[in-house]
Amino acid sequence: MSSRPDDGHSRERILAAATRLFAERGYDATSTRAIGEAVGLNIATVAYHVGAKPELYRAVMRRAHLAQREAVTAALHRLDACGPSPRETRGALLDFVDSYLTFCLDHPEVPALWMRRWLAEGTELTEIETEFAGPLVAEVAAAVRTVLDRAGLGAGADIELLVFTIVWTAHSFGQAGVIDATGRRLGPHDLPTLDRFRRHLHAVVTGVLDREP
Incomplete structure (x- = not known):
């Protein structure tokens, strides 16, 4: 998986994927890893753009x-x-x-x-x-x-x-x-x-x- 914190579209892609997965599975059953995999990014890159899972969910x-x-x-x-x-x-x-x-x-x-x-x-x-x-x-x-x-x-x-x-x-x-x-x-x-x-x-x-x- 790619890890490119300078990708200007990464945050929007992460939020879109997180929205879909949180809506489909709920907060408890959705991991940061699953969100990262949905957009082809690793956990570190997801955290760089949106923070940990609670911050991502709040966003x-x-x-x-x-x-x-x-x-x-x-x-x-x-x-x-x-x-x-x-x-x-x-x-x-x-x-x-x-x-x-x-x-x-x-x-x-x-x-x-x-x-x-x-x-x-x-x-x-x-x-x-x-x-x-x-x-x-x-x-x-x-x-x-x-x-x-x-x-x-x-x-x-x-x-x-x-x-x-x-x-x-x-x-x-x-x-x-x-x-x-x-x-x-x-x-x-x-x-x-x-x-x-x-x-x-x-x-x-x-x-x-x-x-x-």
Whole structure:
């Protein structure tokens, strides 16, 4: 294997390979050696560019978070700009949901990385939730609550759990799809199944908004 610390593309190649392997196998089952082998570099070269395994994992999760945050922030800006009527607000909130679902389907490695953490992968790296996941969920919940209050909607809704519900279902559907009566797994590439899931998710969101306090 080659060891060329002056290779300007090595860091990006390492991060791309690490993202794929951490998403596929999880933190605990992915070694620095395996990441190096995936890009044709030895362990010393991997460490030169990205540090030890915990630093590499933090870099991967930071990139995933920044991509997620960029998509969510843009969707929140569009939600905040909607008209104040209940009809306009409902439509804008469903557009927000669709935007997040589209992000998950376009970047399947991001939901996969987070779902691995849900399975207690890399539990010693608690700063991932403290720095990334927790603040973003709180920001989204506060922004959605503000827009709903403006329209007089969802007075009795637990918005934080609604946000988590959107995340849980979008991530899970994107990764696993659904299983039909014959045992076939139908995922987001099956357009009727995707449309069915989208309509169901919309119904869940609007059902929460319509629930009595």
